[in-house]
Amino acid sequence: MSNRRKPGARNAYRSEFLSSPAWLARRARWFRKQEGLGLPLACVGCGWPAAPEQLELHHLDYSGVRFVDGSWRAFERHIDLLPLHPYCHGILHQLIEHDRVLAHHRGRRVASAIALRILRRKLLGLQETS
Numbered sequence: 433m434s435n436r437r438k439p440g441a442r443n444a445y446r447s448e449f450l451s452s453p454a455w456l457a458r459r460a461r462w463f464r465k466q467e468g469l470g471l472p473l474a475c476v477g478c479g480w481p482a483a484p485e486q487l488e489l490h491h492l493d494y495s496g497v498r499f500v501d502g503s504w505r506a507f508e509r510h511i512d513l514l515p516l517h518p519y520c521h522g523i524l525h526q527l528i529e530h531d532r533v534l535a536h537h538r539g540r541r542v543a544s545a546i547a548l549r550i551l552r553r554k555l556l557g558l559q560e561t562s
Contacts, residue, residue, distance in 0.1 A: 444499070445494070445497065448504065449497060449499075449504050449506075452503075452504040452506075453504075454503065454504040454505055454506040455504065455506050457506065458506035458507075458508060459484075459489060460484075462489060462508075462510060462513050463484040465510055466515075473487070473515065474515070475487060475515060475516050475517045475520050476514045476515060476516060476520075476548065477516050477517065477520030477521070477523070477524060477548065477551050477552065477555065478517065478520050478552075478555050479552075480517070482515070482517060486517060487515040487516060487517060488515070488516055488517075488518055488521045489513040489514065489515060489516075490513065490514040490515075490516050490521055490524060490544065491508065491512060491513060491540070492511075492512045492513070492514065492540060492541045492544050493508070493509070493512040493540060493541060494540070496508035496509060496512065514544070514548075520551060520555075523551055523554075524544070524547050524548060524551055527547035527550055527551060528543050528544065528547045531547075534546060534547060
């Protein structure tokens with residue numbers, strides 16, 4: 433098991449799924465549901481409010497991502513996706529990828545939760561010194 437990202441050229445998820453109609457529709461449904469639930473739209477990393485076009489969705493679980501009969505399907509549960517600014521999302525992945533335990537010895541959901549706590553702590557420290 434590894435939580436490390438594969439380079440884009442070797443990663444169909446990144447090179448194909450994230451630009452597929454299935455993902456774009458699922459992403460739009462996620463934001464509509466957030467709005468329907470009356471939940472504020474903000475980055476879970478830094479806490480800053482944002483519009484959908486300013487956010488990416490981080491997968492806590494890939495079991496809803498499927499390639500069936502030659503096309504991608506997006507069946508992720510709402511709670512398996514977290515909104516993050518691209519910068520915060522990149523840092524979250526770096527924290528996971530550069531920590532041996534998070535990268536190889538924890539499930540994705542646990543690794544993401546631990547990395548998210550570290551990210552928030554680091555960003556809070558930066559805000560306090562500004």
